[in-house]
Amino acid sequence: MDVPDLAGSAAAQREYELLKVLAEHYFGSMMVTDEKGRFLYVNDGCCKLLGIDRETLLHISIYDTLHDYCHASSASSIKTLETRRECLSNHTLEASGKQVLALSRPHFGPDGQLQFVPTYSWDERELYTLLEKFDQERNNVKHVIRFMQGTDKAPDMLIAESQPMRSLLEYAGHIAAVDSTVIIYGESGSGKEMFAKYIHAKSARADQVFIPINCASLPPSLLEAEMFGYEKGTFTGGMKDGKIGLFEFANKGTIFLDEIGEMPLELQAKLLRIIESGEIKRLGSNQILKSDVRIIAATNRDLGEMVREKTFRADLYYRLNVLVMNVPPLRERTEDIRPLAQHFVQTFNKKYGTTKRLSPEALQVMEHYAWPGNVRELRNTVERMMVESKNTLVELDAFRKGDTVVVERPQSAPDARLPYQQAMEHCEREYLTAVVDSCGGNLRQAAAQMGLHLSTLYRKIDKLGLSFSKAAPQPDP
Structure with missing residues (x-):
């Protein structure tokens, strides 16, 4: 049974x-x-x-x-x-x-x-009522992001003691009032993103999202998916229901495109379409979406030279070059070094619960260092010095014994009796020599630090009759 x-x-x-x-x-x-x-x-x-x-x-x-x-x-x-x-x-x-x-x-x-x-x-x-609820939830997420960005206090972190920085800050506040595209030039670590945040915070879009996108951080296919989103089934291993793109998410807000010079040519055409018409399409979709975003781009490269070399689209270059800002490197605004260092000391004292301070000797030497990594290098150096030092007063030794090699700026001034052109050549020769030496003879790195194309640096070296023991550009690490 x-x-x-x-x-x-x-x-x-x-x-x-x-x-x-x-x-x-x-x-x-x-x-x-x-x-x-x-x-x-x-x-x-x-x-x-x-x-x-x-x-x-x-x-x-x-x-x-x-x-x-x-x-x-x-x-x-x-x-x-x-x-x-x-x-x-x-x-x-x-x-x-x-x-x-x-x-x-x-x-x-x-x-x-x-x-x-x-x-x-x-x-x-x-x-549609349900979809409206989803839109409301998405808006709630945006509000959270805006709140988090508000606690960043980005505008307050721009130290502007030097005249070049005060003028630049005034200009940034002026152009924040309009919606035109902005391109910010400057060396790596000089504070380009901080200026982008400042412009956004002073604009009519301040209560909307600010989305930074590093154009050099992802392969072209992933960068395109992040920027424009994709429909379900577009990618093997992608999100099963598709993904909203950052341009779509940032509607009414600001998109910051860092290292725009590294953006592949095929994506430059799509970016141009967004700037001209505000139209985007998700990957795998034929539906055209509208997105009202302000675009702020930044680069440490010479885009004009890239246009001549046909590695950057001329039409996109002219659409980006509406409002132009040039952030000077830290070595050209020495008045900002001391207040920046002291600001970072306060930041890390608050972070680590300490009451440390930099000695006058340390600050004096730091003011004469070339800072090839600019504000980013200064911030990292101050943090290292404070963490490594066991004393409340952080002495000069903490600066010298680190990985940073202290390089004094050339102090020799040109003869006041020289004609103007010869005096300028003297200053240029001293400057080029100091930067190349600080980069260990790596001309490619020196050109990037100075914001010059490598071929331009070669021409200047030949013109001034300079020679370096490591004249050939070394491969990047």
Whole structure:
């Protein structure tokens, strides 16, 4: 005598109950018909949408509801029954006046014959209400991001004691009032992103998001996906429902494109389209979306030289070069070194719960260091000195014994009796020599630090009759 599998039976019953719960709590209408259009299953949402009770529906077919009950203009399930293909339709239930969006999919048996047609439908008014809730949630996320950015105090971190920086800060506040594209030139670590944040914080978009994108940090395909987003199924291993792009997310806000000179040519064309028309398309989609963003770009490269070398699009260059800012390197604004260092001391005292300070001797030597890594190097050096020092007063030794090599700026002034052109050549020779020496003879690095193209640096070296023991550009690490 066979004993019934009670355990298996209980498991099957539980699975059935779970499926019922999922179906009944599904947002919208769910129904299943057989190959002849007869109803096999309907959930409460389906009964509510059609205005027909469950008992009636399970004794009729979809054709009956179309002609005798709802008087619908069409039905996606009927199209799927006829074509054996997935169908998405928008139709009107004339009896109730409801606008319905419906999706029907064919299900085939092992023999390849059509067995069932599950259909998912939504009252468009209810669906749009739900989508509005999603939009509200997205806005809530934006508010959180804006709050976090507000605690960054970006404008207060711009130290402007030197005249070049005071003038630049005044100019940044002036151009913040308009929506024109801005390009910020400057060496790596000089504070280009801080100026971009300052412009955003002083603009009419200050209560919207500020999104930085490093154009050199990702391969071209990933950078494109991050910038423009993608539809589901576009990438193997991508998010199954697709992904919103940063340009779409930053609507009404500001996009900061750092290292714009590293952006691949194929992406430059898409960026130009956004600047000109505000139109974007997700990867894998033909739908055109609108995004109102202000673009601030930054680079440590000579874009004009790149245009001549055909490594940067001329049309994009001229669209970016509407408002231009040149952030001077730290060595050209020595008045800012001491207040910047003291500001960083306060920052790290607060971070680590200490009360340390830099000695006058340390500050004096730091003011005469070339700082090839600019403000970023200064910040990192101050942090290292404070962490390594066991004393409240951080002495000069903490600066000298670190990885930083202290290089005094050349102090020799040109003879006041020299003609102007010869005096300028003297200063230029001293400057080039100091920068190349600080870069260990690496001309490629020296050119990048000075904001010059490598070929321009070679021409200057030849013109001034200079020679270096490591004249050939060394490969980047």
